[in-house]
Structures are given as C-alpha cells and as structure tokens.
Amino acid sequence: MNYILKNNLNVESNYTKTANSILIDSPLSRDARIVFITLSSLASSFNPRKEFLCKQLDMNAKTLNKYLKELVQKGFLKIIYYKNKLGKFLGKRAYILAPTKEQLEQDDCIIIDESNRAETPKFTMWQKAQKQAEKPLKTEVFTETPIFTTLINKKNNNKHEKMDSNVNENFQDQADQKNKHDNFSCFRGSIKNFSMFKRFNDFIFSILGNLDTRGLEKRDKQAFERFLHYRNEKKS
Structure with a gap:
C-alpha cells in the first residue's frame, strides 16, 4: 500500500528535488514548505504517522496540524483517510503531494477491505458475546413462567376455597x-x-x-x- 503519491516531483533515490514554484514562488509559509519537503523525501510505501513527523520536524502535534491545514487549503496537499466497510476510521492516512484538479475533486475517504485476521475475530467475538447475552433473557422467561402459573391456579382455586371456607x-x-x-x-x-x-x-x-x-x-x-x-x- 502506498501512503505518499508524488506528482511530477522528479524525485530520485538519493536526494529530493522540489520545484521552484513550491520553494520560492509559492504563497506557503516557511514551516509549511519544510513539511512539504519532508513528506516528499519519504518513500511512497512509508506510512508517515504524526508521531514520526513531529519528531523529524521538531514540532508538536498542534503545530504540525496547523501547517498541514495550510498545505491543504492552498492546494499543495490532499489528505486521504482510510475507512473499513462499516465506515469506521482506521487511523491511517495517505498524502497526495501537488494534487491535480481531478484529485482535489475526489472524496477524502477511501474504503478498504479489511479481511485480515486482526479485524475479523473482533467482530466475530462481538456477535458471539451478543448471542450469549440474549440467552439469559430467554431463560428468565422460563424461570418466571411456573411462578406466574401458580398465581393463576391460586386465583382459579379461590372459588373452591370459598365453598369450603364455611365448613x-x-x-x-x-x-x-x-x-x-x-x-x-x-x-x-x-x-x-x-x-x-x-x-x-x-x-x-x-x-x-x-x-x-x-x-x-x-x-x-x-x-x-x-x-x-x-x-x-x-x-x-
């Protein structure tokens, strides 16, 4: 799975090359450019978590989010969020550097199929636990039925008790x-x-x-x- 998509950045393996339109002529702030260059220097298959970026850039999470938001608002970055089929966010993100117009118009979320063993047992266990939780409710009904029947029989026998009360x-x-x-x-x-x-x-x-x-x-x-x-x- 690729987490970083680089469009026309001409990046080779040993160094990073960034266009002058981004480094010099762009309306980006200095720190926003540093964040952009750091993302472009990473391998496409690398998952750049926030903890890693904060450590590399010597920023806290709040500051990092500020410059990521600046890159997104000015069209230099698009962030993609991964969700499973149930609509749950998986905590994974992908970055598109210098996105095209078509890429900007696409949805910000991608639904992926998580059929691995890490997620399936949790859902199976939840269904099993739910079925086990329903069983005591059914047994309670059978437990209460004899008591309710006894009360009905007692009510029906009141007529006979009244007949025998005088004797x-x-x-x-x-x-x-x-x-x-x-x-x-x-x-x-x-x-x-x-x-x-x-x-x-x-x-x-x-x-x-x-x-x-x-x-x-x-x-x-x-x-x-x-x-x-x-x-x-x-x-x-």
Missing part, C-alpha cells in the same frame, strides 16, 4: 370453643373465690350478649352468635 370455619370454631372450655376448666381449679369469679363472668357475657352485631359481616356475626349459643348451653 372449615365450623370445624375451627368448634375446636376453638373446645380449647377455650378446656383452658377455662384448668383455670377454674386455681380460683379460690369461684362464686365471685362466676358473677364477674356472667356480667362480662351479659355485656357480650347485648352487643350490636349489625356492623359485622354475615360470617363473623354467625360465628359470634354460635359462640353465645354455645356459652348459654354450657351455663344451663
């Missing part, structure tokens, strides 16, 4: 009432003045019997009435 509640109320009675029997043996406790107990349940149950739900109201009925049977 279960009856058994639970009977068991609770039995436990209360057993606890009361155990507690009864430790009471010394049982007649006073009995009067207090009757007073409490007389208050319970006069409670207004109209604000309760039907199920709670029925359970409370069954409790009072059971209590009255025990007293009698």
Whole structure:
C-alpha cells in the first residue's frame, strides 16, 4: 500500500528535488514548505504517522496540524483517510503531494477491505458475546413462567376455597370453643373465690350478649352468635 503519491516531483533515490514554484514562488509559509519537503523525501510505501513527523520536524502535534491545514487549503496537499466497510476510521492516512484538479475533486475517504485476521475475530467475538447475552433473557422467561402459573391456579382455586371456607370455619370454631372450655376448666381449679369469679363472668357475657352485631359481616356475626349459643348451653 502506498501512503505518499508524488506528482511530477522528479524525485530520485538519493536526494529530493522540489520545484521552484513550491520553494520560492509559492504563497506557503516557511514551516509549511519544510513539511512539504519532508513528506516528499519519504518513500511512497512509508506510512508517515504524526508521531514520526513531529519528531523529524521538531514540532508538536498542534503545530504540525496547523501547517498541514495550510498545505491543504492552498492546494499543495490532499489528505486521504482510510475507512473499513462499516465506515469506521482506521487511523491511517495517505498524502497526495501537488494534487491535480481531478484529485482535489475526489472524496477524502477511501474504503478498504479489511479481511485480515486482526479485524475479523473482533467482530466475530462481538456477535458471539451478543448471542450469549440474549440467552439469559430467554431463560428468565422460563424461570418466571411456573411462578406466574401458580398465581393463576391460586386465583382459579379461590372459588373452591370459598365453598369450603364455611365448613372449615365450623370445624375451627368448634375446636376453638373446645380449647377455650378446656383452658377455662384448668383455670377454674386455681380460683379460690369461684362464686365471685362466676358473677364477674356472667356480667362480662351479659355485656357480650347485648352487643350490636349489625356492623359485622354475615360470617363473623354467625360465628359470634354460635359462640353465645354455645356459652348459654354450657351455663344451663
């Protein structure tokens, strides 16, 4: 690949010859001419990176860019930038010294085919990593599905749970009432003045019997009435 194209400069291998129209009669500044002569002295296959030019010319990058821009604006230099097929700049540049009118009208970018091993594995690895990144998303869907199904089944079973709730509640109320009675029997043996406790107990349940149950739900109201009925049977 050639990085420097020299048009009619008559440059031989051991020395550099530059036209007087560039060295003397051109509107270029002194340092811009030095940059031009340095580029013309390099081999066509040599890639003149900015670091190399800065070292050769004893300039910093900002100063070098200033004189390269001057050469381009005054038509003594054309810079070509290389891109791959994806439109990415490859960091490589080519220089056309003393470009013709046709060359100046051409595009500043050249697309080259980079099918070497340096670039292809990177793109392949990126595609592979992207496919691997998609797999956890699919597995998450299958992971969440049983939980979602369980919630649906639970919702569908609510009707059956409501049908069995009254039966279960009856058994639970009977068991609770039995436990209360057993606890009361155990507690009864430790009471010394049982007649006073009995009067207090009757007073409490007389208050319970006069409670207004109209604000309760039907199920709670029925359970409370069954409790009072059971209590009255025990007293009698």
